[in-house]
Amino acid sequence: MTLDRISWPLRTDRLTVRPATVEDLDALGRIQNLPEVVTWLPSSAGTQADYLLRMGQHSLLPRTLAVELDSVVIGELYLHVTSGWAQREVADGARDCEAEIGWGFDPAHQGHGYATEAAAELVRACFQDLGVRRITAGAFADNDRSVRIMERLGMRQETRGIRTTLHRSGHWVDNTVHALLADEWRGADRPAAGARA
Protein backbone atom coordinates (compact mmCIF):
# COMPACT_ATOMS: atom_id res chain seq x y z
CA MET A 1 0.00 0.00 0.00
CA THR A 2 1.52 3.25 -1.18
CA LEU A 3 0.69 5.20 1.97
CA ASP A 4 2.80 2.77 4.00
CA ARG A 5 5.94 4.23 2.49
CA ILE A 6 5.35 7.46 4.32
CA SER A 7 6.00 7.66 8.07
CA TRP A 8 2.73 8.85 9.57
CA PRO A 9 1.74 11.16 11.00
CA LEU A 10 3.28 14.03 9.10
CA ARG A 11 3.68 17.11 11.25
CA THR A 12 4.01 20.72 10.25
CA ASP A 13 4.35 23.78 12.46
CA ARG A 14 0.67 23.73 13.33
CA LEU A 15 -0.89 20.62 11.83
CA THR A 16 -0.90 16.84 11.82
CA VAL A 17 -1.60 14.88 8.65
CA ARG A 18 -2.46 11.17 8.74
CA PRO A 19 -4.42 8.60 6.76
CA ALA A 20 -8.16 9.03 7.34
CA THR A 21 -10.06 6.27 9.11
CA VAL A 22 -13.75 5.41 9.18
CA GLU A 23 -13.95 7.28 12.47
CA ASP A 24 -13.07 10.48 10.60
CA LEU A 25 -15.89 10.19 8.12
CA ASP A 26 -18.43 12.01 10.28
CA ALA A 27 -16.23 15.08 10.49
CA LEU A 28 -15.08 14.90 6.86
CA GLY A 29 -18.59 14.32 5.55
CA ARG A 30 -19.87 17.35 7.43
CA ILE A 31 -17.13 19.51 5.90
CA GLN A 32 -17.79 18.19 2.40
CA ASN A 33 -21.48 18.95 2.73
CA LEU A 34 -20.92 22.65 3.35
CA PRO A 35 -22.15 24.67 0.36
CA GLU A 36 -18.88 26.55 -0.06
CA VAL A 37 -17.00 23.27 -0.34
CA VAL A 38 -19.39 21.02 -2.24
CA THR A 39 -19.70 23.26 -5.25
CA TRP A 40 -16.17 22.30 -6.26
CA LEU A 41 -16.30 18.60 -5.40
CA PRO A 42 -17.04 15.65 -7.68
CA SER A 43 -20.36 15.07 -5.98
CA SER A 44 -22.42 16.45 -3.19
CA ALA A 45 -22.18 14.33 -0.08
CA GLY A 46 -25.94 14.24 0.34
CA THR A 47 -26.83 12.44 3.51
CA GLN A 48 -24.13 10.96 5.67
CA ALA A 49 -25.19 7.52 4.42
CA ASP A 50 -24.74 8.71 0.81
CA TYR A 51 -21.29 10.01 1.68
CA LEU A 52 -20.19 6.76 3.31
CA LEU A 53 -21.52 4.79 0.36
CA ARG A 54 -19.69 6.95 -2.16
CA MET A 55 -16.43 6.79 -0.24
CA GLY A 56 -16.72 3.01 -0.22
CA GLN A 57 -17.81 2.60 -3.85
CA HIS A 58 -14.92 4.61 -5.22
CA SER A 59 -12.33 3.32 -2.75
CA LEU A 60 -11.71 6.90 -1.74
CA LEU A 61 -10.87 6.32 1.90
CA PRO A 62 -7.39 4.93 1.12
CA ARG A 63 -6.69 8.14 -0.81
CA THR A 64 -7.88 10.45 1.95
CA LEU A 65 -5.70 12.07 4.57
CA ALA A 66 -7.16 13.78 7.62
CA VAL A 67 -5.66 17.11 8.67
CA GLU A 68 -5.84 17.95 12.37
CA LEU A 69 -5.37 21.20 14.20
CA ASP A 70 -5.08 20.62 17.96
CA SER A 71 -6.69 17.19 17.54
CA VAL A 72 -9.65 18.58 15.59
CA VAL A 73 -10.11 17.46 12.01
CA ILE A 74 -10.31 20.67 9.98
CA GLY A 75 -9.99 19.27 6.49
CA GLU A 76 -8.63 16.60 4.26
CA LEU A 77 -6.02 16.03 1.59
CA TYR A 78 -6.41 13.72 -1.38
CA LEU A 79 -3.49 11.60 -2.61
CA HIS A 80 -3.68 9.29 -5.60
CA VAL A 81 -0.50 7.70 -6.93
CA THR A 82 -0.66 6.82 -10.62
CA SER A 83 1.57 5.78 -13.44
CA GLY A 84 2.81 8.35 -15.92
CA TRP A 85 1.98 8.19 -19.63
CA ALA A 86 4.49 6.06 -21.48
CA GLN A 87 5.03 4.34 -24.77
CA ARG A 88 4.18 0.71 -24.19
CA GLU A 89 7.70 -0.65 -24.39
CA VAL A 90 8.86 1.51 -21.47
CA ALA A 91 5.69 1.45 -19.35
CA ASP A 92 7.62 -0.10 -16.45
CA GLY A 93 9.61 3.09 -16.19
CA ALA A 94 6.48 5.12 -15.58
CA ARG A 95 4.84 2.92 -13.01
CA ASP A 96 3.52 4.71 -9.93
CA CYS A 97 5.73 7.70 -10.60
CA GLU A 98 3.10 10.43 -10.32
CA ALA A 99 0.79 11.70 -7.63
CA GLU A 100 -2.43 13.63 -7.97
CA ILE A 101 -3.24 15.67 -4.90
CA GLY A 102 -6.20 17.67 -3.72
CA TRP A 103 -7.66 19.29 -0.62
CA GLY A 104 -10.89 20.31 1.04
CA PHE A 105 -10.98 22.37 4.21
CA ASP A 106 -13.61 23.62 6.61
CA PRO A 107 -14.39 27.25 5.66
CA ALA A 108 -14.40 28.06 9.38
CA HIS A 109 -10.64 27.43 9.33
CA GLN A 110 -9.79 29.12 6.06
CA GLY A 111 -7.65 32.20 5.76
CA HIS A 112 -4.84 30.91 7.97
CA GLY A 113 -2.76 29.11 5.38
CA TYR A 114 -3.60 25.66 6.74
CA ALA A 115 -4.36 24.07 3.38
CA THR A 116 -1.13 25.38 1.88
CA GLU A 117 0.86 24.25 4.92
CA ALA A 118 -0.60 20.74 4.87
CA ALA A 119 -0.35 20.41 1.09
CA ALA A 120 3.26 21.61 1.06
CA GLU A 121 4.15 18.85 3.52
CA LEU A 122 2.29 16.34 1.36
CA VAL A 123 4.27 17.54 -1.66
CA ARG A 124 7.51 17.02 0.27
CA ALA A 125 6.43 13.50 1.33
CA CYS A 126 5.48 12.61 -2.24
CA PHE A 127 8.83 13.68 -3.65
CA GLN A 128 11.10 12.60 -0.79
CA ASP A 129 9.35 9.59 0.75
CA LEU A 130 7.44 8.16 -2.23
CA GLY A 131 9.98 9.23 -4.83
CA VAL A 132 7.39 10.34 -7.40
CA ARG A 133 8.72 12.47 -10.24
CA ARG A 134 5.63 14.59 -10.87
CA ILE A 135 2.69 15.91 -8.90
CA THR A 136 -0.52 17.26 -10.40
CA ALA A 137 -3.59 18.97 -9.05
CA GLY A 138 -6.80 19.76 -10.86
CA ALA A 139 -9.70 22.04 -10.16
CA PHE A 140 -12.50 24.00 -11.74
CA ALA A 141 -10.74 27.05 -13.21
CA ASP A 142 -12.98 29.36 -11.16
CA ASN A 143 -11.92 27.74 -7.91
CA ASP A 144 -9.66 30.68 -7.10
CA ARG A 145 -8.84 29.49 -3.62
CA SER A 146 -7.53 26.15 -4.85
CA VAL A 147 -5.66 27.67 -7.76
CA ARG A 148 -3.89 30.03 -5.36
CA ILE A 149 -2.85 27.08 -3.22
CA MET A 150 -1.42 25.37 -6.29
CA GLU A 151 0.56 28.48 -7.14
CA ARG A 152 1.89 28.79 -3.58
CA LEU A 153 3.05 25.19 -3.82
CA GLY A 154 5.09 26.20 -6.86
CA MET A 155 2.89 24.39 -9.34
CA ARG A 156 2.58 25.58 -12.97
CA GLN A 157 -0.61 25.62 -14.95
CA GLU A 158 -0.15 23.01 -17.68
CA THR A 159 -3.68 22.76 -18.96
CA ARG A 160 -6.47 25.27 -19.17
CA GLY A 161 -9.40 23.33 -20.57
CA ILE A 162 -12.16 25.37 -22.14
CA ARG A 163 -15.68 24.23 -21.19
CA THR A 164 -14.40 20.76 -20.46
CA THR A 165 -16.29 19.86 -17.30
CA LEU A 166 -19.98 19.55 -16.58
CA HIS A 167 -20.90 21.24 -13.33
CA ARG A 168 -24.05 20.12 -11.53
CA SER A 169 -25.52 23.53 -12.33
CA GLY A 170 -25.76 22.24 -15.90
CA HIS A 171 -23.01 24.45 -17.28
CA TRP A 172 -19.87 23.27 -19.01
CA VAL A 173 -17.05 25.12 -17.31
CA ASP A 174 -13.28 25.45 -17.61
CA ASN A 175 -10.83 23.32 -15.68
CA THR A 176 -7.21 23.76 -14.79
CA VAL A 177 -4.44 21.24 -14.24
CA HIS A 178 -1.31 22.38 -12.48
CA ALA A 179 1.87 20.34 -12.23
CA LEU A 180 5.23 20.28 -10.47
CA LEU A 181 8.23 18.12 -11.28
CA ALA A 182 10.53 16.75 -8.59
CA ASP A 183 13.45 18.49 -10.31
CA GLU A 184 11.66 21.82 -10.14
CA TRP A 185 10.76 21.33 -6.50
CA ARG A 186 14.33 20.49 -5.53
CA GLY A 187 15.65 23.53 -7.33
CA ALA A 188 13.19 25.95 -5.75
CA ASP A 189 13.69 28.10 -2.66
CA ARG A 190 11.28 27.12 0.04
CA PRO A 191 10.42 28.86 3.31
CA ALA A 192 11.63 27.05 6.42
CA ALA A 193 8.24 27.28 8.13
CA GLY A 194 6.34 24.02 7.90
CA ALA A 195 9.41 21.94 7.10
CA ARG A 196 10.23 18.96 9.24
CA ALA A 197 13.49 18.81 11.16
Next chain:
Amino acid sequence: MGDTEDAPKPFDRVAWPVRTARLLLRPVTPDDFPRLYEIRAIPEVTHWLTGRPTSYDDYVARYGTPERLDSTLVVEAGDTIVGDLFLALVTPYAQVEVRDRAVHSEAAVGWLLDPAFTGRGYATEAVAEVVRICFEDLGVRRVVASAFADNTASLRVMERVGLRIEGRTRGGSLHRELGWVDGVEAALLAQEWVAKPR
Protein backbone atom coordinates in the same frame (compact mmCIF):
# COMPACT_ATOMS: atom_id res chain seq x y z
CA MET B 1 -19.68 1.77 -9.70
CA GLY B 2 -17.39 2.01 -12.68
CA ASP B 3 -18.48 2.36 -16.28
CA THR B 4 -21.72 0.53 -16.87
CA GLU B 5 -22.52 2.01 -20.25
CA ASP B 6 -22.39 -0.41 -23.18
CA ALA B 7 -19.27 -0.07 -25.29
CA PRO B 8 -20.30 2.54 -27.84
CA LYS B 9 -20.21 1.73 -31.52
CA PRO B 10 -20.01 5.14 -33.12
CA PHE B 11 -19.30 3.73 -36.58
CA ASP B 12 -22.82 2.28 -36.69
CA ARG B 13 -24.13 5.83 -36.90
CA VAL B 14 -22.17 6.84 -40.00
CA ALA B 15 -22.89 6.01 -43.64
CA TRP B 16 -19.68 4.46 -44.96
CA PRO B 17 -17.61 4.92 -46.98
CA VAL B 18 -17.07 8.61 -46.45
CA ARG B 19 -15.35 10.40 -49.31
CA THR B 20 -13.40 13.62 -49.31
CA ALA B 21 -11.95 15.41 -52.35
CA ARG B 22 -9.22 12.78 -52.74
CA LEU B 23 -9.69 10.17 -50.04
CA LEU B 24 -12.00 7.45 -48.83
CA LEU B 25 -12.56 6.67 -45.15
CA ARG B 26 -14.12 3.43 -43.90
CA PRO B 27 -13.99 1.17 -40.85
CA VAL B 28 -11.09 -1.28 -40.77
CA THR B 29 -11.58 -4.97 -41.55
CA PRO B 30 -9.17 -7.87 -40.90
CA ASP B 31 -8.35 -7.90 -44.64
CA ASP B 32 -6.60 -4.56 -44.07
CA PHE B 33 -4.26 -5.88 -41.39
CA PRO B 34 -1.31 -6.86 -43.60
CA ARG B 35 -1.12 -3.39 -45.17
CA LEU B 36 -1.65 -1.58 -41.85
CA TYR B 37 1.02 -3.71 -40.20
CA GLU B 38 3.37 -2.87 -43.06
CA ILE B 39 2.90 0.83 -42.30
CA ARG B 40 3.41 0.34 -38.58
CA ALA B 41 6.61 -1.60 -39.19
CA ILE B 42 8.22 1.60 -40.50
CA PRO B 43 10.37 3.04 -37.67
CA GLU B 44 9.58 6.62 -38.66
CA VAL B 45 5.89 5.89 -38.14
CA THR B 46 6.16 4.25 -34.75
CA HIS B 47 8.63 6.77 -33.33
CA TRP B 48 5.74 8.78 -31.90
CA LEU B 49 3.15 6.03 -31.48
CA THR B 50 2.10 4.46 -28.21
CA GLY B 51 3.23 1.02 -29.28
CA ARG B 52 5.43 -0.66 -31.83
CA PRO B 53 4.16 -4.09 -32.95
CA THR B 54 6.87 -6.70 -32.57
CA SER B 55 5.46 -9.01 -35.23
CA TYR B 56 2.41 -9.45 -37.44
CA ASP B 57 0.83 -11.74 -34.87
CA ASP B 58 1.48 -9.16 -32.18
CA TYR B 59 -0.17 -6.51 -34.37
CA VAL B 60 -3.24 -8.66 -34.97
CA ALA B 61 -3.53 -9.55 -31.29
CA ARG B 62 -3.45 -5.89 -30.29
CA TYR B 63 -5.37 -4.26 -33.12
CA GLY B 64 -7.82 -7.03 -33.90
CA THR B 65 -9.79 -6.71 -30.67
CA PRO B 66 -13.46 -5.69 -30.87
CA GLU B 67 -12.59 -2.42 -29.17
CA ARG B 68 -9.96 -1.64 -31.80
CA LEU B 69 -12.14 -2.69 -34.69
CA ASP B 70 -14.78 -0.28 -33.40
CA SER B 71 -12.34 2.61 -33.24
CA THR B 72 -10.12 2.25 -36.33
CA LEU B 73 -10.76 3.74 -39.74
CA VAL B 74 -8.75 3.14 -42.87
CA VAL B 75 -7.76 5.97 -45.24
CA GLU B 76 -7.53 5.15 -48.92
CA ALA B 77 -6.20 7.22 -51.79
CA GLY B 78 -7.19 5.57 -55.03
CA ASP B 79 -6.70 1.85 -54.45
CA THR B 80 -4.05 2.26 -51.79
CA ILE B 81 -4.41 2.34 -48.04
CA VAL B 82 -2.27 5.30 -47.01
CA GLY B 83 -2.94 5.35 -43.27
CA ASP B 84 -5.35 4.76 -40.46
CA LEU B 85 -7.33 6.86 -38.00
CA PHE B 86 -8.43 6.41 -34.42
CA LEU B 87 -11.86 7.58 -33.25
CA ALA B 88 -13.34 6.70 -29.88
CA LEU B 89 -16.06 8.23 -27.75
CA VAL B 90 -15.01 9.33 -24.30
CA THR B 91 -16.78 10.63 -21.24
CA PRO B 92 -15.30 13.80 -19.75
CA TYR B 93 -15.30 14.71 -16.10
CA ALA B 94 -18.67 15.66 -14.73
CA GLN B 95 -20.06 16.13 -11.27
CA VAL B 96 -21.91 12.96 -10.41
CA GLU B 97 -25.43 14.37 -10.41
CA VAL B 98 -25.19 15.30 -14.10
CA ARG B 99 -22.87 12.58 -15.34
CA ASP B 100 -25.54 11.10 -17.63
CA ARG B 101 -25.36 14.20 -19.79
CA ALA B 102 -21.62 13.85 -20.20
CA VAL B 103 -21.44 10.19 -21.15
CA HIS B 104 -19.75 9.77 -24.53
CA SER B 105 -20.12 13.46 -25.26
CA GLU B 106 -16.57 13.71 -26.60
CA ALA B 107 -14.46 12.00 -29.22
CA ALA B 108 -10.74 11.29 -29.06
CA VAL B 109 -9.04 11.12 -32.45
CA GLY B 110 -5.64 10.04 -33.73
CA TRP B 111 -3.98 9.44 -37.09
CA LEU B 112 -1.00 7.95 -38.80
CA LEU B 113 0.14 8.05 -42.39
CA ASP B 114 2.57 6.05 -44.49
CA PRO B 115 5.57 8.39 -44.96
CA ALA B 116 5.48 7.60 -48.67
CA PHE B 117 2.25 9.59 -48.86
CA THR B 118 3.07 12.55 -46.67
CA GLY B 119 3.54 16.05 -48.04
CA ARG B 120 0.26 16.02 -49.95
CA GLY B 121 -2.11 17.20 -47.25
CA TYR B 122 -3.73 13.78 -46.89
CA ALA B 123 -3.53 13.75 -43.08
CA THR B 124 -5.13 17.18 -42.82
CA GLU B 125 -7.84 16.19 -45.29
CA ALA B 126 -8.62 12.92 -43.48
CA VAL B 127 -8.54 14.36 -39.97
CA ALA B 128 -10.68 17.35 -40.98
CA GLU B 129 -13.23 14.86 -42.26
CA VAL B 130 -13.07 12.81 -39.05
CA VAL B 131 -13.70 16.03 -37.11
CA ARG B 132 -16.75 16.71 -39.30
CA ILE B 133 -18.00 13.15 -38.69
CA CYS B 134 -17.58 13.64 -34.97
CA PHE B 135 -19.57 16.85 -34.84
CA GLU B 136 -22.17 16.29 -37.57
CA ASP B 137 -22.78 12.54 -37.57
CA LEU B 138 -21.97 11.62 -33.98
CA GLY B 139 -23.10 14.87 -32.38
CA VAL B 140 -20.25 15.14 -29.88
CA ARG B 141 -19.60 18.49 -28.27
CA ARG B 142 -15.80 18.27 -28.18
CA VAL B 143 -13.00 16.54 -30.04
CA VAL B 144 -9.62 15.91 -28.41
CA ALA B 145 -6.23 14.73 -29.58
CA SER B 146 -2.83 14.44 -28.01
CA ALA B 147 0.74 14.09 -29.23
CA PHE B 148 4.34 14.35 -28.18
CA ALA B 149 5.22 18.05 -28.31
CA ASP B 150 8.07 17.44 -30.77
CA ASN B 151 5.82 15.61 -33.20
CA THR B 152 5.69 18.69 -35.38
CA ALA B 153 3.89 16.93 -38.23
CA SER B 154 0.99 16.04 -35.96
CA LEU B 155 0.93 19.49 -34.40
CA ARG B 156 0.65 21.01 -37.86
CA VAL B 157 -2.34 18.80 -38.64
CA MET B 158 -3.95 19.82 -35.36
CA GLU B 159 -3.49 23.47 -36.19
CA ARG B 160 -4.90 23.10 -39.69
CA VAL B 161 -8.05 21.31 -38.56
CA GLY B 162 -8.64 23.81 -35.78
CA LEU B 163 -7.61 21.81 -32.73
CA ARG B 164 -6.40 24.26 -30.05
CA ILE B 165 -3.54 23.31 -27.80
CA GLU B 166 -5.02 23.44 -24.31
CA GLY B 167 -2.31 21.74 -22.37
CA ARG B 168 1.39 21.19 -22.55
CA THR B 169 2.86 18.76 -20.06
CA ARG B 170 6.44 19.45 -19.14
CA GLY B 171 8.29 16.13 -19.14
CA GLY B 172 5.01 14.34 -18.83
CA SER B 173 5.42 11.57 -21.40
CA LEU B 174 7.95 8.74 -21.37
CA HIS B 175 9.36 8.08 -24.83
CA ARG B 176 11.15 4.80 -25.46
CA GLU B 177 14.24 6.53 -26.86
CA LEU B 178 13.99 10.17 -25.78
CA GLY B 179 13.09 9.67 -22.11
CA TRP B 180 10.66 12.05 -20.38
CA VAL B 181 9.57 14.68 -22.86
CA ASP B 182 6.79 17.20 -23.27
CA GLY B 183 3.32 16.29 -24.51
CA VAL B 184 0.48 18.40 -25.85
CA GLU B 185 -3.26 18.07 -25.50
CA ALA B 186 -5.52 19.71 -28.05
CA ALA B 187 -9.25 20.21 -28.21
CA LEU B 188 -11.96 21.70 -30.36
CA LEU B 189 -15.51 22.48 -29.24
CA ALA B 190 -18.49 22.00 -31.53
CA GLN B 191 -19.31 25.66 -30.92
CA GLU B 192 -15.93 26.68 -32.32
CA TRP B 193 -15.85 24.35 -35.27
CA VAL B 194 -16.26 25.84 -38.70
CA ALA B 195 -16.92 23.34 -41.44
CA LYS B 196 -14.59 23.88 -44.33
CA PRO B 197 -16.14 23.63 -47.80
CA ARG B 198 -15.43 20.22 -49.30
